[in-house]
Amino acid sequence: METTAAVRVTGLxxxxxxxxxxAGISFEVRRGELFALLGTNGAGKTTTLETLEGFRxxxxxxxxxxxxxxxxxxxxxxxxxxxxxQEGGFFGDLTVAETVRHWSGFVPGxxxxxxxxxLVGLRDKADVRIRQLSGGQKRRLDLGVALLGRPEVLFLxxxxxxxxxxxxxxxxxxxxxxxxxxxxxxxxxxxxxEAERLADRLAIMNYGRIAVAGTVAEVIAGQGDSISFRxxxxxxxxxxxxxxxxxxxxxxxxxxPTAVYAVPRHGLQAALGELLGWAERRRxxxxxxxxxxxxxxxVFLRTVEGDPR
Amino acid sequence: xRITYAARMARLDLSLLWRNRTGLFxxxxxxxxxxxxxxxxxxxxxxxxESGLFAGTGYLAFFLIFAVFTNLVAVLTTRREDLSLKxxxxxxxxxxxxxxxxxxxxxxxxxxxIGLLVLFMSTVLGGRLPANPLLxxxxxxxxxxxFALLAAGVSGITPNADMAQLTSMPILMVCLxxxxxxxxLDGLPEWVRTVAELLPLSPLVEIVRTAYFxxxxxxxxxxxxxxxxxxxxxxxxxxxxxxxxALAGWWASRRWFRWEPRHG
Ligand SMILES: Nc1ncnc2c1ncn2[C@@H]1O[C@H](COP(=O)(O)OP(=O)(O)O)[C@@H](O)[C@H]1O
Ligand SMILES: [Mg+2]
Numbered sequence: 001m002e003t004t005a006a007v008r009v010t011g012l013x014x015x016x017x018x019x020x021x022x023a024g025i026s027f028e029v030r031r032g033e034l035f036a037l038l039g040t041n042g043a044g045k046t047t048t049l050e051t052l053e054g055f056r057x058x059x060x061x062x063x064x065x066x067x068x069x070x071x072x073x074x075x076x077x078x079x080x081x082x083x084x085x086q087e088g089g090f091f092g093d094l095t096v097a098e099t100v101r102h103w104s105g106f107v108p109g110x111x112x113x114x115x116x117x118x119l120v121g122l123r124d125k126a127d128v129r130i131r132q133l134s135g136g137q138k139r140r141l142d143l144g145v146a147l148l149g150r151p152e153v154l155f156l157x158x159x160x161x162x163x164x165x166x167x168x169x170x171x172x173x174x175x176x177x178x179x180x181x182x183x184x185x186x187x188x189x190x191x192x193x194e195a196e197r198l199a200d201r202l203a204i205m206n207y208g209r210i211a212v213a214g215t216v217a218e219v220i221a222g223q224g225d226s227i228s229f230r231x232x233x234x235x236x237x238x239x240x241x242x243x244x245x246x247x248x249x250x251x252x253x254x255x256x257p258t259a260v261y262a263v264p265r266h267g268l269q270a271a272l273g274e275l276l277g278w279a280e281r282r283r284x285x286x287x288x289x290x291x292x293x294x295x296x297x298x299v300f301l302r303t304v305e306g307d308p309r
Numbered sequence: 310x311r312i313t314y315a316a317r318m319a320r321l322d323l324s325l326l327w328r329n330r331t332g333l334f335x336x337x338x339x340x341x342x343x344x345x346x347x348x349x350x351x352x353x354x355x356x357x358x359e360s361g362l363f364a365g366t367g368y369l370a371f372f373l374i375f376a377v378f379t380n381l382v383a384v385l386t387t388r389r390e391d392l393s394l395k396x397x398x399x400x401x402x403x404x405x406x407x408x409x410x411x412x413x414x415x416x417x418x419x420x421x422x423i424g425l426l427v428l429f430m431s432t433v434l435g436g437r438l439p440a441n442p443l444l445x446x447x448x449x450x451x452x453x454x455x456f457a458l459l460a461a462g463v464s465g466i467t468p469n470a471d472m473a474q475l476t477s478m479p480i481l482m483v484c485l486x487x488x489x490x491x492x493x494l495d496g497l498p499e500w501v502r503t504v505a506e507l508l509p510l511s512p513l514v515e516i517v518r519t520a521y522f523x524x525x526x527x528x529x530x531x532x533x534x535x536x537x538x539x540x541x542x543x544x545x546x547x548x549x550x551x552x553x554x555a556l557a558g559w560w561a562s563r564r565w566f567r568w569e570p571r572h573g
Contacts, residue, residue: 016572053399079401089396093328102324105317106400149401 006031006153006184007052011061014047021047023208024061029153034175034185036195039205040304045188046086048205049157052186053083065153079108082151084142086158086188092131096122096141099130100148107149120144121170136163143171147178154178156187160194172198192296204303211303216296223294223302225268227275229286231257241278244271258288268293310405318402318410319417322384326414332380339375340422343368344429351434356493357532358522362436366521367490369423370513373452374484376419377412379477381460384411385566387470394568404568408461416453423449427521440523441540448516448544455509455554462561484510495529502529509554512547519544 007029014022022044029035037045050056052063054070054077063070068077090099097113104110117123120140125133133141139159146154159175160168175198179185189195195202196216203213212219231237231250240248240259244267248259263271272291279286326332347368350361385408388394397407430436439445459480467476484490488510494502505511518526525535527543535543 055395055398075403083399085392085396085399087392089392089394091325091393093325098324102317102321103400105320106314106397106402108401145400 004031005029005064006066007035007186008064009048009052009061010063012048012051012058012063013060014044014051014056015059021208022051022059025203025205025208025210026061027203027210027213029184029186031184032179032182033200034179034187034198036199036202037186037188037205038190038192038195038202038300039188040190043205044208045205046157049155049186049188053081053155054078079149080152082146082149082154084139084146084154084156084159086161088138088142090130090138090141090145093129095127095129096133097126099141100144103145104148109150110148111150116144116148119147120174136167139163140167140171143174151183153184153186156185158188158190160189160191168194192300196296204300206304212299219299220294220296221265223299224265225263225291225293227261227263227268227271227289227291228258229275229289231259232284232286234282234284241274243274243278244268246271253288256288310403310409314402314406315409315413318397318407319413322411322414335375335380336418336422340368340372340426343372344426347430347434356495357524359434359436361434362430362522363493363518364491365426365430365434365436366518367514369426369521370452370488370510370517371485371490372422372426373419373449373456373513374481374510376422377415377453378456378460378463379474379481380415381411381457382464382467382477383470383473384415385461385464386467386473389464389567390469390570392570398568408457412453412457415457416450419453420449437521439521441520441537444540444544445517445520448513448520448547451516451548451551451555452510452513455551455558458555458558458562459509461566462558462564465562465565465567480509484508487511488514490514493529507550509551512544512550512554515547516544 005028009028010026012022012025013020025044025048027035037048039045051058052065052070054074057071065077066080070077094102096117100113100116104113104116111119114123117126120143122137122140122144125137130138130141139162143156143159146156156175160171163171172194175185175187187194187198199216201213201215202219203210204219205211227243230253231240237248237250237257240250242248243261244263246261246263248261251258251260261271268291275286326336347361347365350364351359353360355363385394394407398404427439431438460477463476463480464473467473487505487508489505490510494505497505515527518524519535519540522532523534523540524532525540525543526532527547
């Protein structure tokens with residue numbers, strides 16, 4: 001009986017020479033979920049993924065895919081994986097259909113070329129040489145090839161980088177359908193929207209470490225909310241009161257001093273009440289008044305601004 | 310290695326060769342060119358046999374260098390650098406199936422070239438058919454294995470496809486000059502001959518000539534006729550040298566062959 005985790009990473013470290021690209025990370029991808037590794041360039045996402053794919057042994061720590069060591073037991077696990085590398089590597093001289101046909105010969109029980117091309121919307125490009133495809137079309141071909149063997153777990157390394165919004169949405173739809181059918185997906189991305197829309201759970205990687213992990217809601221929670229408004233002309237900055245226990249920060253936004261309050265969790269409503277009461281008493285007009293919850297973007301930016309090791 | 314999968318890899322290689330005009334030319338054009346070069350030598354005698362056939366049997370061995378060695382160095386280096394080796398490796402194929410498929414095609418083309426050249430020698434040049442075909446084929450298979458391993462090693466120390474000609478040059482030149490492909494080594498000092506016999510292509514040249522003519526070409530001087538078993542016995546030392554080179558090639562490919570480009 002296999003455990004419920006499709007992928008389990010424990011204390012993984014990877015170094016290139018003296019440089020530690022992955023500095024001790026642990027996470028788990030459950031069966032049937034989509035897990036996103038989010039991070040800027042150089043965070044160590046590709047290195048992590050390629051270790052899970054069995055391209056190299058773990059430097060330290062362990063990685064398991066369906067309970068197997070993907071490097072030493074590549075034979076057993078590879079047929080259950082679909083892999084979309086960060087960069088192509090297809091032969092430019094072959095057409096799309098030829099490529100899919102050749103590759104389907106490498107996988108036992110592969111989908112037909114036609115079904116595969118339909119899945120990723122490349123049927124009308126079947127006879128086009130690969131070197132004539134756009135970047136986005138190449139990525140779709142890449143995804144199609146990864147899906148040939150009906151993989152149980154799919155590794156997607158930046159699947160939509162370089163795509164226009166339409167193509168990106170098309171890919172998202174395909175991936176969502178796969179997850180709905182029970183495929184486990186581990187993807188890397190630096191598009192927040194991608195993680196936000198697709199991921200059941202995610203981890204933000206920075207300088208080889210996982211800074212935060214959890215569901216989107218969990219990751220955002222604990223980051224607090226914020227209130228901002230332009231400082232009215234009648235009020236000096238020094239006069240701005242504290243709301244919900246936090247003092248105002250002042251930023252210059254479009255030439256206007258703007259008051260910004262970082263409100264602790266669950267304090268938004270009370271703080272807003274106090275703010276509106278204060279404005280009422282002083283008969284102030286609060287231009288540009290905004291109250292908003294933290295977004296994944298706030299968390300991401302705060303994380304990647306953090307100190308390098 | 311699952312042979313069907315290696316064969317499918319070879320089929321992919323064939324489609325790619327078909328699309329690549331220069332590759333196709335050197336696979337087909339090269340033997341034709343060398344065949345034509347043999348024509349003027351008709352009638353002369355060298356080392357006890359007709360010189361066109363002497364050179365022809367040398368070419369039988371020497372084609373291995375182009376068809377398998379330099380070809381595979383270039384293919385493996387190009388594919389490593391354009392990431393297609395890594396891409397192939399991301400599928401369900403095993404490493405030996407990926408490399409084995411390419412060796413299968415290169416070796417197959419070489420055997421086809423051999424077939425054509427033997428046909429040419431036995432008809433146009435008025436020569437015979439090989440006296441010991443089994444010895445010939447086994448020798449060729451050994452040669453393919455040895456030079457495929459050497460090619461994998463050399464590709465690992467070749468930085469990019471443009472450098473492939475340069476890095477395969479030393480082995481190519483040494484084998485062309487030192488293995489008795491064009492001229493017999495008989496006149497040379499003893500120690501030079503000993504060294505020459507140890508070169509990686511030398512065993513193949515000896516085996517091919519012995520198998521083709523049915524004469525013992527593993528010794529200098531007069532080449533006595535050898536029967537089926539005697540021919541094998543005469544070639545024992547040549548096979549041993551091949552064995553050593555196979556070990557060296559295996560070691561080199563273990564040590565140097567890489568699936569991915571060096572970083573940055
Ligand atoms: N083969 C390699 N050799 C040396 N350094 C590497 C190699 N691959 C990646 N790196 C370095 O390791 C770090 C992490 O890379 P990578 O895993 O590709 O990150 P990401 O995919 O998040 O952009 C980067 O600083 C990168 O330059
Ligand atoms: Mg990457």
